[in-house]
Amino acid sequence: MSAKVTEQGWRLDLTRYPLVKRLLQHRAFQLLLILPNLFFFVLVILTGLIGTPVGNRNFSIIFVWIVWWALLIAFMVPFGARIWCTMCPIPAPGEWLDHLAILRKGKEKKLAIAAQGWPKRFKNIWLQNASFLSVALFSAIILTRPLATSLVLLAFIGLAIALSLKFGKRVFCRYVCPVGGFIGLYSMTAPLELRVKDPSVCLKHTEKECIQGSPNGYGCPWLEYPGNMVRNTYCGMCTECLKTCPKDNVTVNLRLFGSDLFVARGRGLDEAYKAFIMTTCAVVYSVVMLGPWSWLKDWANIHSIPEFGAYAALFLGSNLLIVPGLWLLAVWIGQRLAGKPSGNTTNAPTLKKLWIDEAYALVPMGLIGWIAFSLSFLFVNGSYAIPLLSDPFGWGWNLIGTVDFHWTPFVPDLVKYIQVPLLLGGLSLSILTAYRIARQHFAQSQAFRLTIPVAALLTIITSLFMFLYL
């Protein structure tokens, strides 16, 4: 039996299966995943640039914002962690130009160029928070206009190329990509991880091919040191370290869902804000996109500058001030209820520390909130994809005979019966997470009291989703 219970909990080492190990260590592994996505990516760019401007008749809008998005948020992230980052085509051209190679191992810039050249103040995910909020703020435009979708994706690819050529590595993915930020946060819930088998082997091994590179592969493009990695957050699952490690000490494990949420190391305000932003955006999107308030859609759609200004103020205010503020209030009340930790009171966590740590309790609920939002969208509008298989540009083609398939919502009245159990499960998981995080600072009864107001706020957020959907 290859499964075992480690200090971190149950793990199943997938590299014990020779076929899996050979596949992951093969240089073509990532390329084979990237190539089909690159084909779709090019099609998305082209259809966006020269196809019909009508969003629901254009491949770019339907396949990026409905098909890909639903697959990403409902399957790839919760089950595969950063598996999308493994196959994402956006950084590939920049990486190929930097390496002057596609399949074989090419040249690579020294680690110091990225590690020391990238500004220290941006060695976090604040830029990703900002880039996500920027895209989200203009989502009524970007998600509905094919040209806007193409231009945004072209901007990403241009920036990724520029940063690859300047710094090497995947600086764009690690510090800038608006999608990468939330994938990292939510990948903590996934039952898949890349880790070293035995950290003590890494400690004794001085060459560190995993970060310096070797003839077999590149040094970690994500600027991580696998020997030190305890969370999925910044592991792009490119599998380079599986190729470079001469000690055969890197593996991919199956594990229990949510394992990383209880890892105290690495938590920070930037990630906490990512949790606030993602949860808030799931609610805001549900209100604006799925709600009946057309005036709000007009505001988001830049009907007029003052209206959009009001929308921007509401949107940014709720993301950056209101929700984080309410969370702070809940944690403050909880801290007051809990009292001082028993024993050594000099180690009492500050309010800021508790605010940040407890924010990770929003991860299960935020992810499930996004899944619930995306399901209603997928079930209702997914059928737009069928005619586009025949006519991706909206030019009247009928390549495979599906162009006459009309919009047909798929059991739209039953979606709520999937959403409600999901949201209730998310609520329960978030409360359990809040409690377990509280237990890292407090005794059992104190942690329970801290959790009460946090649970109340989580219940209010869940109720808000339900009020919108039911």
Add this chain to the structure above:
Amino acid sequence: MKTLMSMIMFGALGIVLTLVLFQSVKAAEPGAVREWTITAQQFGYTPATFRVNKGDQVKITLKAEDVSHGFYLDGYDVSIVARPKEDAHVEFDANKIGKFPYRCSETCGSLHPFMVGELTVEPNSPRDISLTLAVVVMVGTLAYVKLRKERA
């Protein structure tokens, strides 16, 4: 003691909420004929929301103000299309309870997929029960963490 008090408070809140919600359900008076004229314009409906009671006969006239718009009612298999100066009509029995979005089924512009209104057929028990369940789940989860024995 604080903990016990908190749990009692939350439990009581859940019970009160449930009673209030189901009292409002009893107030519904079914069986009337409800006529609504809905005006569709990029990218919304007026009225954007309306309520009827279970058992009501609902008559809808759809007017399109600018371009052609559809009215597809989730869960009722009702679908009509109105064109400017060409109203569309439909009648149906409101025999299912809950909230049912109605959507534009004719591509009408950039925000077409988001052009949505809401019909609520009272009593909206699915929502009431779900909101109650949220409170129950919260209390239940808190009770679980309170009562379970942690491993040393």
